[in-house]
Amino acid sequence: MTDSTPKYYILDTNILLHEPLAFLNFDEHHVVIPMVVLEELDIIKDRQRDVSREARTAIRSLENALKDASPEEILNGVPLTQIQGAHHAAGTLSIFPDYQLKQQDAVLNLSENDHRIIQTALALQQQWPHTKVVLVTKDINMRLKAKGTGVKYVEDYRTDQLIDDIRFLSKGFVEIEGDFWEHVGEVTSVQQGRDTFHEVARDVLPTVFHNQYVIDDSGHFAAKVVGYDEHHVRLHDISYERMMGYRAWGIQPKNIYQGMALNALLDPNLDLVILTGPAGSGKTLLALAAALELVVEQGVYEKIIVTRSTPEIAESIGYLPGTEEEKMAPWLAAITDSLEVLHKQDESMEASLNYIMTKANIQFKSLNFMRGRSIQNAIVLLDEAQNLTASQLKTIITRCGTGTKIICSGNLAQIDSYYLTAVTSGLTYIVERFKGYSGSATVNLNGVVRSSLAQFAEENL
Incomplete structure (x- = not known):
């Protein structure tokens, strides 16, 4: 045989x-x-x-x-x-x-x-x-x-598995040992306004894709891949200081990984941003802060639609009282918790939350009712995406119409589905599938910033 x-x-x-x-x-x-x-x-x-x-x-x-x-x-x-x-x-x-x-x-x-x-x-x-x-x-x-x-x-059913080991999943960035420039031979640099672009040999970055970030151990170099061919890679030199200086709705990055995430989240040219990482790394908080910044402060989008995967939602949401938003509230506590963090210094936090919910037109929607819709001029926050299959994520992403940005976040170590694993999760699937799409970016948020207790638990439990 x-x-x-x-x-x-x-x-x-x-x-x-x-x-x-x-x-x-x-x-x-x-x-x-x-x-x-x-x-x-x-x-x-x-x-x-x-x-x-x-x-x-x-x-x-x-x-x-x-x-x-x-x-x-x-x-x-x-x-x-x-x-x-x-x-x-x-x-x-x-x-x-x-x-x-x-x-x-x-x-x-x-x-x-x-x-x-x-x-x-x-x-x-x-x-x-x-x-x-x-x-x-x-x-x-x-x-x-x-x-x-x-x-x-x-x-297992392997047709939709693009990788065999979760360790090979793209992080969305390359971390170079030592100083980046020590690995570079010939380089061509061009200044366009305040932006600097470098063209380096493909040998320096053999595995490369659009909007992949490049950082080094020196803490000085940070760039993003904006183009490449068989021989060269074109980098947008953002600089480490500039990356760490981003600010969205009062939130600043606590590490370079959050800096890369904010760069992607605040870029209106990116239609899809995927955030992965452990619990407490700031995925939901950064996504919400960037969404508020783009909707309320910059007016790039008209509304924020928040949804998430809930394994039991199809059976139990219909029995809860209230509107769709009120029914979704128990499963979207992570969003309301993040809103409270963003406004905890306000004189009246409850009044601020009510004002922002109205000003940003924040809508809580069930995944059950996303099918068949066409979402225009909005930011879609899809939390807990690790519990969705590839076909479910396709259903949601294909709902996004003109002027819509979707932010998918999830922790592959916290899959609740009976049949999904880290390798078969739809989140893993879209990370690999969208690597070649110039309108998307992926960032794995290394490190827990929620608290020293949460970091110790993530590393030792």
């Missing part, structure tokens, strides 16, 4: 909920959908939850692929090449009648859906002993159970 030999991939329900068209992403291999997966999709599609939309989309997609096939063809496999669209699927799609499986003492109890999917993998593994049979699921515990019962190959 070689790598090009067609394999059998058995998909769990959560794969189709994660990406309804996932069965088209296995190239020349055969995709198998256990009957119990269709039963679970049927139950989920009628629930009053956001995931129900994905269930209905998956059902329609499967029906479109199998509608002209006979029962025998569906059991044996329907060629995916007959499905129109931009895909490279050249294998087959089949439904496995797992209800025909008989309970055996050596296997898991077939009364549970997960166990029926695992038993499907075991049955196909026995039926095709010389072919690789792979169970694909995002459920970590199910992967463990499958391996424990004898399934040889069990994998």
Whole structure:
């Protein structure tokens, strides 16, 4: 058996909920959908939850692929090449009648859906002993159970994984050891007004992308990549002092990482800014301060829309009293906490908060109601983005219309979703996908500035 030999991939329900068209992403291999997966999709599609939309989309997609096939063809496999669209699927799609499986003492109890999917993998593994049979699921515990019962190959869904190790995730900046100029040979410098630009050899920065920051250990050099080709990299020399001198709504950076973040946040030419980093590094505070500065002081945008990922929100928000903003308030306490920090020195903090909420037109919105909207001339603050999938983030980002800036922030060490990991998180996905987009910037905020206690806890717990 070689790598090009067609394999059998058995998909769990959560794969189709994660990406309804996932069965088209296995190239020349055969995709198998256990009957119990269709039963679970049927139950989920009628629930009053956001995931129900994905269930209905998956059902329609499967029906479109199998509608002209006979029962025998569906059991044996329907060629995916007959499905129109931009895909490279050249294998087959089949439904496995797992209800025909008989309970055996050596296997898991077939009364549970997960166990029926695992038993499907075991049955196909026995039926095709010389072919690789792979169970694909995002459920970590199910992967463990499958391996424990004898399934040889069990994998997570990797089509939307752009990196294999979170340590390779782009930080949005390069930190040069020692003095930056010691690593540079020939350089061409140009002065344009108050701005200085340098062109250095590509060898100095072999891995480079738009709006990537460059700093060094000397504490003097700080620049941003504004262009590059095969031989040269063009840098905008911002300088360390200037980077540390940024100010937004009374907030100044406490370290160079916050300085780089403020540079990106205050740049109206950037449509997307992604902030990653540990708890207490200042992601939410900096994003809110920059948003207030751009809306109230500079008038670049008309309003601030605040939203965030809340795993339980689809089930519970409808039962809370009040307007949408009032229902969202418990999950957006981080924003109101940051507003209090920004105005704690005011004579009447409550009056200031009320004034700013009105002046900046701050709106709290649920992710459930973002779909289908077109947001114009606004700053969108998306907090806790690590709990979103790539498709969910795509839904939100594609809502942003003319003159809109979106700020995504999240901590990949605090993922609450059952099926997401740091590698599969949508936040990781967009960091890697948008590296080549000239209208975006990423900054990883190293260091905890909330308090010495928070820093000690981050480093030692």
